[in-house]
Amino acid sequence: MSSARAASRRATILEVAHQAGVSKTSVSRYFSGERDRLSETMQTRIASAAKRLNYRPNQMARGLKGGHSRLIGMLIADILNPFSVAVMHGVEQACRAKGFSLVVCNTDNDPAQERDHLALLAAYRIEGLVINAAGQPSRELKQLAEQGTPLVLLDRSLGELEADEVGLDNARTIDMALDHLSSKGYGDLLYLSEPTSQASSRQIRLERFEQQRELRGLTGRALSLSLDKEASSLEQAISDFLASPSQRPKALLCGNGNVTLAVTRALQAKGVVLGAIGLMGIDELDWCQLVTPGITTLAQPTKDIGRAATEALLQRLEPNGKAAPPRRIHYQPKLLARGSTQDPPTSTA
Template sequence: MKKVTIADVAQHAGVSKSTVSQYLNQRYDYMGEQTKARIEETINVLGYRPNILARSLKQKSTTTIGVIVANILHVFSTQVIRAIEDVCNEKDFHVIICNADNQPEKEKKYIEMLRAKQVDGIIAFPTGGNIALYQDLVRENYPIVFIDRLIEGIETNTVLLDNEKAAFIAVETLVKNGYSKIALLSPPFEHAITPRMERLNGYKNALQEYQIPLNEEYIVSGKTSEMQSLIGKLIYLKDPPKAILATNDHVLMELLTYVKKNQIRIPEEIGVIGIDEVSFADIYSPSLTTIAQPSFEMGAKAANLLFERIQKKEIINQAKIYRFEPKLIVRESC
């Protein structure tokens, strides 16, 4: 079956090929309503489908960006992706989502795949394991924006939370509510994962500010598979904590699971506060006090920064770090 071309549409509609091209690119400034209606009707009658590959070669743009997320199961990640997709939809861009699972090997494959597909830019939650590869992209002036994590040695615009302030506010809230024995629960501490290290620093700074001695036994980190056992050891210390700061949504879920399973009362027996607002926070009983990230604003900022780089196509003289303010949401858990 013969493929329908722009020339066929133009001939059938009685207009020039350039007019059809302007219609397809939504440039209607000097186009009458009757002409637009006639072209639209012709396209529907003939079943014309634009050649996306040919258009991308001509425009030197695939109108597509890639997003490499560290772990798509985090609430923060999904909300950021949604915001990025909203911005891209407004600009008629497509989004390819890649989940690296915090594995540098997967991240490397996704970077190479996205480059092979000639996406116009990449937003990444970097693992920290592909520094040389990202440095090459920066040297090539390839549009790239980091979100949630800083990687030493790579100069590119980065969007993230003021993580130290988030943890400081959490501890401060607990202290003001009468708690002094405060534990921190976290995924494994890795220097490449900025939020974990910065939230640990914020926790320590707050303890120092309020003259509370640091108890190393109260700092607990581990994989999700280990978390129930680690929480049990924490709860049954000789001098156990009276409140726990969960540093992300997954850790909070593990803590709530343990508390429910062992019939520990919140906040009577243990105070709980979490960083990352979760959808069930206000309907959980008791409702959960959290430190929220403005994830939609952060995702939109990352997308807009990337589009600025795509459009300007110029080397940035100095990469900037954009920090967003955490927000305390007071409820009943501490």
């Protein structure tokens, strides 16, 4: 055999077993998610041998043969959203630790793309799906669930679709935001959100804001709009809010990281001094601490959310796992107070 051909030939599981000094069964267990049945020393030997031989198991062939693809699907509504990226990292880490590979599809909040990706993931014979859905459940998603594929809903609810849900405690998050803003003396608030029809979490936050604002005797209003299509409307809404007379200090509360970025840009363009006008965002972004004097945020435990979603999904793959009732796993955010919500003047009139 020529050296070029030898270099291109795929290593076999038997060669890995020989190099590692273990049985073929042990190597198979290592790559099929049963590593806990092997000693740490044996795991290290197998990993080293596989790396030396550049061995990669054929997961598709494995799935066709044994009915287990070792593939987990993840459907993301907006991969440009920092929250999605951070949670995806947590999901991938948890999958890899359990011997699964992650297949990620982005829908751009487009129901048609969501249907296409669901069909693709079904063709790959995924063993479970973590989904950050756009809007209402599609026929394809319902079919996937009816076929017995475990689902975990990420940061969303889908009405009649019964599945585990993992995400933020959205009502408590709004309460924490209002508690903080009120404690700093802000009493006239503008809540800004992306369209609520695309995400149940956004709807919960908006409704909670309206309810709690009234109960707490705060003034202000809420507005949901598309950042891509209604940028000028966002800028006008901010201008109108800042220009309106008020005896109470004003603050803007942003429903997610995308809104925080858009609002920060608008305020900087107007030369607004943060603190005198309060600014607070849901979701921590790396740049929030870099913008003078620092933007106050409520940080989601994204890595924990991603790992919990994966663990919930894998539990459904255990014997009798599918029989358990749907679970709701909600996390609390962490307040990161910075200068954008410093104690304001007593009046902005």
